[in-house]
Amino acid sequence: MKRLAELTSRAKEMGAAFAEARYEDLTETFIDWRGAGPVWAACGRETGVGVRVLLNGRWGFASTTDLTPQGLQEALADALELAYAGGSGQPGEAALRPRATFTAEHVVPRAMDPRSVPLADKLGAFQRLARESLAGQAVSGFELAYADQAGERVYVDSEGCTVWWEPVRCIGRVSVTAADRGDSASSVEGFGGTVGWEAVETGEASAAARMAAANAREWLGAGEAPAGSFPVLLDNQAAENFIHEAIGHAAEGDAVARGLSVLAGKLGQQVGPPGVTVVDDPSRTGSVGAFPFDDEGTPARAVTILDRGTVAEYLHSRETARLLGAEANGHARAVSYRYPPIVRMGTIYLAPGPTPPARLVESMEEGIYLLGKRGGQVNPARGSFQFNADRALWISRGKVAGRLRGVSLSGQILDILTAVAEVGDDLAFHTGGCGKGAPAQTIPAGSGSPHVLLSRAMIGGRRR
Amino acid sequence: MMDLKVATAAALEAACAAGALSAEAFACEERKVTFLAGPKGLEGSTAVGACGVGIRAAGPGQGGMAYSSGLDRERCAAAGRGAWAARRRLEPPWRFPGPEAAQPVPGLADPMVSQFHPAQAQALLAEAAQGVTAAGAQLTWVELSVLGRRFQVHNTLGVDQGVLATWVEVGAGAVAREGEQAYTANVRRVWRSLAEACPLEVGQGAAALALSALGPKPVPTGRYPVVFRPRALADLFLPGLVPALLDGEVDAQPYREGEGLGPAWFNLFDDPLRAGGPASRAWDETGEPARRAELISRGTFQGPLRLGGHAFRRRQGRLTTFIEAGGAYALGPVPGATNLVVRAQGAPPLGNVDRALVVDGLLGAFVTDPATGGFSVTAAHAWMMEQGRLAHPVNRVMLSGRVRDVLSGLIAAGDDLDSVGYAPGPYLITPSLCCADVQVTGG
Numbered sequence: 001m002k003r004l005a006e007l008t009s010r011a012k013e014m015g016a017a018f019a020e021a022r023y024e025d026l027t028e029t030f031i032d033w034r035g036a037g038p039v040w041a042a043c044g045r046e047t048g049v050g051v052r053v054l055l056n057g058r059w060g061f062a063s064t065t066d067l068t069p070q071g072l073q074e075a076l077a078d079a080l081e082l083a084y085a086g087g088s089g090q091p092g093e094a095a096l097r098p099r100a101t102f103t104a105e106h107v108v109p110r111a112m113d114p115r116s117v118p119l120a121d122k123l124g125a126f127q128r129l130a131r132e133s134l135a136g137q138a139v140s141g142f143e144l145a146y147a148d149q150a151g152e153r154v155y156v157d158s159e160g161c162t163v164w165w166e167p168v169r170c171i172g173r174v175s176v177t178a179a180d181r182g183d184s185a186s187s188v189e190g191f192g193g194t195v196g197w198e199a200v201e202t203g204e205a206s207a208a209a210r211m212a213a214a215n216a217r218e219w220l221g222a223g224e225a226p227a228g229s230f231p232v233l234l235d236n237q238a239a240e241n242f243i244h245e246a247i248g249h250a251a252e253g254d255a256v257a258r259g260l261s262v263l264a265g266k267l268g269q270q271v272g273p274p275g276v277t278v279v280d281d282p283s284r285t286g287s288v289g290a291f292p293f294d295d296e297g298t299p300a301r302a303v304t305i306l307d308r309g310t311v312a313e314y315l316h317s318r319e320t321a322r323l324l325g326a327e328a329n330g331h332a333r334a335v336s337y338r339y340p341p342i343v344r345m346g347t348i349y350l351a352p353g354p355t356p357p358a359r360l361v362e363s364m365e366e367g368i369y370l371l372g373k374r375g376g377q378v379n380p381a382r383g384s385f386q387f388n389a390d391r392a393l394w395i396s397r398g399k400v401a402g403r404l405r406g407v408s409l410s411g412q413i414l415d416i417l418t419a420v421a422e423v424g425d426d427l428a429f430h431t432g433g434c435g436k437g438a439p440a441q442t443i444p445a446g447s448g449s450p451h452v453l454l455s456r457a458m459i460g461g462r463r464r
Numbered sequence: 465m466m467d468l469k470v471a472t473a474a475a476l477e478a479a480c481a482a483g484a485l486s487a488e489a490f491a492c493e494e495r496k497v498t499f500l501a502g503p504k505g506l507e508g509s510t511a512v513g514a515c516g517v518g519i520r521a522a523g524p525g526q527g528g529m530a531y532s533s534g535l536d537r538e539r540c541a542a543a544g545r546g547a548w549a550a551r552r553r554l555e556p557p558w559r560f561p562g563p564e565a566a567q568p569v570p571g572l573a574d575p576m577v578s579q580f581h582p583a584q585a586q587a588l589l590a591e592a593a594q595g596v597t598a599a600g601a602q603l604t605w606v607e608l609s610v611l612g613r614r615f616q617v618h619n620t621l622g623v624d625q626g627v628l629a630t631w632v633e634v635g636a637g638a639v640a641r642e643g644e645q646a647y648t649a650n651v652r653r654v655w656r657s658l659a660e661a662c663p664l665e666v667g668q669g670a671a672a673l674a675l676s677a678l679g680p681k682p683v684p685t686g687r688y689p690v691v692f693r694p695r696a697l698a699d700l701f702l703p704g705l706v707p708a709l710l711d712g713e714v715d716a717q718p719y720r721e722g723e724g725l726g727p728a729w730f731n732l733f734d735d736p737l738r739a740g741g742p743a744s745r746a747w748d749e750t751g752e753p754a755r756r757a758e759l760i761s762r763g764t765f766q767g768p769l770r771l772g773g774h775a776f777r778r779r780q781g782r783l784t785t786f787i788e789a790g791g792a793y794a795l796g797p798v799p800g801a802t803n804l805v806v807r808a809q810g811a812p813p814l815g816n817v818d819r820a821l822v823v824d825g826l827l828g829a830f831v832t833d834p835a836t837g838g839f840s841v842t843a844a845h846a847w848m849m850e851q852g853r854l855a856h857p858v859n860r861v862m863l864s865g866r867v868r869d870v871l872s873g874l875i876a877a878g879d880d881l882d883s884v885g886y887a888p889g890p891y892l893i894t895p896s897l898c899c900a901d902v903q904v905t906g907g
Contacts, residue, residue, distance in 0.1 A: 028787070030795060034715060040796050042518070043550050044531035044543070059508030065515055065534035082509035085499065085582035092507060119528075119550050141715035147785035171785045177715060177835070184716060186835065225840075227864060227905040228685050258502065260604060260639075260648065288786075335788050340510050375831035379844070381604075381639065381648040384860055386828040386842040408828060408840035410862050410905075433786030440886075444786040460840040460862030460905045 004156035026151035033144040050337040055083035057092030061340040097321040101160040110196030114148035141177030178216035187215035190431035222403035225461030231367030239449035241373040253320030262383035272309035272417035282346025289446030295341035300330030347446035353423025362398040369393040386410040424451030472618035478544030484521035488619035499585040518793035521547035563622030595667020604637035623751035631887035638670040649673030683906040689820035698884035698892040704832030732760040741803035743889030776800035806894035808877030837867030862905040
């Protein structure tokens with residue numbers, strides 16, 4: 001911590017208006033499992049420092065794994081040189097929202113620190129999971145990707161802010177394939193979060209595997225989805241995918257500040273029905289997208305993006321907060337010490353409404369019920385987004401009339417918000433991830449939602 | 465900081481001292497310097513680096529893997545000891561190449577851009593910005609990245625091979641506005657040296673795409689011939705086809721060797737030795753000489769890419785768990801593609817296609833399941849082509865189908881060969897291809 005403080009002081013002496021240093025020391029395990037055995041299993045340690053400076057209104061960032069005094073000085077010199085690359089002429093416009101200085105410590109709670117569990121025990125647990133899954137009726141394939149990380153992170157800046165915390169994450173994703181009479185179907189489920197090995201030990205992983213197996217089996221023989229515009233019901237996972245892509249990315253302060261979001265300039269404007277309240281809450285304990293401080297050292301807090309359909313607040317770093325005249329709210333995240341922080345979501349969710357999901361199904365005359373999530377993508381400037389569901393059902397007169405696969409939904413953010421007809425009462429959270437930025441940063445991001453009924457949306461299906 | 469050779473030697477020595485009978489160490493150092501500018505000039509610059517060592521240590525029927533960031537002796541030795549401590553039963557055992565593999569491949573030199581100085585960035589960014597504004601669009605961002613990557617693979621059988629590779633990437637974003645509606649477009653290109661880089665073209669390309677989206681018209685839902693431009697093909701094939709062509713990548717291999725997949729004029733091969741190729745490399749990541757592999761010849765699948773000259777991709781956990789492994793050193797070698805080249809020899813020209821939907825870039829294609837090849841995506845940019853010419857842009861459209869059906873439905877190819885991908889690869893090098901019949905959801 002002392003060395004980091006010396007580094008930021010040195011940056012100030014060299015002319016930087018602001019400097020920050022982030023140190024990480026993380027012990028990790030990665031397991032990649034296919035069928036009856038692991039394809040890869042590796043343990044490792046990642047240690048390094050990232051230095052960011054603000055000089056003449058421009059940012060410079062460099063990272064290093066060389067933690068000697070000389071290595072750190074070289075990283076600082078790189079960052080200063082990069083910030084200075086714009087020359088001493090016209091200054092840049094980057095600046096930070098002022099904030100109070102503070103010192104904080106935090107240990108993310110965990111029942112079983114993953115570092116205390118030998119690799120052999122982790123492999124043994126997944127061996128049992130694979131055996132159970134592969135013994136299931138019609139199951140033909142089992143894949144699992146697992147990663148854990150634990151250690152310490154330190155943040156120090158030239159304004160006197162110091163943060164020390166001990167993060168932990170255990171995350172997995174199970175994919176099960178079922179096959180019968182020449183047909184096959186697969187389903188994917190995630191487990192874990194900012195928790196310890198208990199994510200596996202207490203049965204969450206096996207529940208995810210059972211769920212994926214049951215879904216894969218049930219969707220054997222499912223038909224192709226039709227193409228066109230239909231009333232659509234989204235289950236929890238499909239709806240959280242929708243909220244993440246359609247609302248979350250459009251609310252990121254960097255896109256808003258550049259005018260590259262359809263939500264730019266809409267603070268205080270009603271863009272959706274009163275039943276739509278969207279919050280990003282990185283303080284949600286255990287969520288894969290939970291963190292006590294962001295990577296600028298700002299305490300993370302819940303941000304209400306849409307308050308009963310009205311744009312209430314954007315997600316901010318200190319820089320975008322200053323640009324847009326707001327308070328920094330703890331949403332500047334970096335994948336690791338190697339990258340500079342950019343504005344990201346933590347755990348985004350849609351607040352629950354009044355209607356039980358069963359009633360939403362019953363209310364549909366004809367339409368598509370999207371289940372599960374397989375990822376999505378958005379262009380916040382054009383306002384177009386798309387996401388893929390894991391599987392789907394055809395609903396006719398309030399009842400399930402068939403199983404469908406290969407289905408995705410595409411929409412315009414502002415149009416689709418007005419299409420939200422009803423919100424369910426069954427809020428649930430799941431793991432997920434998100435990629436953004438250049439260099440691309442892929443991070444764990446949590447999300448949650450109840451069921452959502454859309455009066456109409458564009459469905460891409462393969463049926464003629 | 466240690467030299468990569470010394471780092472791998474330290475890791476091997478520690479693994480063998482701990483009890484391993486054979487081992488392979490892989491050290492990697494990457495540095496990507498990125499300059500980002502907005503309409504008002506340079507905003508910031510980053511130097512993102514990663515370096516570390518990964519090691520596989522083996523004994524009879526068993527082996528283990530570990531890695532560490534950094535290249536100092538203590539951390540490399542800890543990784544070596546950790547690999548042996550993490551050993552488990554292996555079926556089949558790991559096979560490390562012997563010294564006979566370490567023969568140089570003539571005629572493939574990696575160009576160097578190490579002389580690049582940050583002050584050069586301003587001029588290159590300005591050139592890209594000029595390309596956007598001169599064409600009549602608004603600039604949203606321009607970016608220049610210079611990536612340098614060295615790796616060293618060293619094993620106890622005598623392989624000790626180092627490679628240096630460099631890339632220059634330029635990206636530009638443009639926007640054209642029509643009332644409240646903004647039509648944005650991004651273009652990125654990659655070169656292997658600064659001398660080849662042409663930022664002006666990138667800016668012009670982004671502007672042309674944004675401006676060509678003005679005044680879109682709807683198209684009804686139905687089935688259409690679709691011309692996939694190179695970027696759309698890369699978006700579709702890199703996640704939806706290529707993993708199914710890598711040995712062991714998908715659980716249920718969807719394509720059988722000898723199976724007809726496309727027309728007789730369709731050929732797909734991986735060529736790591738391609739002159740000037742964006743992903744060309746002399747050796748793979750186990751130290752074996754790289755070599756060209758035919759994947760689809762005259763429309764027929766020839767078999768998957770296998771290790772032994774094609775270990776071009778150390779698997780990284782982040783792809784599925786969203787936790788990032790250190791860098792390329794973090795996990796073991798798996799088969800990977802480099803320069804995937806589509807050769808449409810003797811294909812009917814696109815001019816033969818009278819009416820089709822033309823798409824450039826796909827949203828959501830990265831979730832395509834390679835085991836089934838099923839896709840359902842939104843076109844990033846789309847136009848109707850009538851009488852062989854672009855007639856008008858179209859509103860948002862979705863395309864759905866199976867990669868297998870796209871391949872078997874190919875009826876024509878363009879002459880606009882382009883390479884699309886991200887450093888260090890893989891890249892798809894292809895002309896536009898037209899598929900006769902694709903399900904389109906319009907509005």
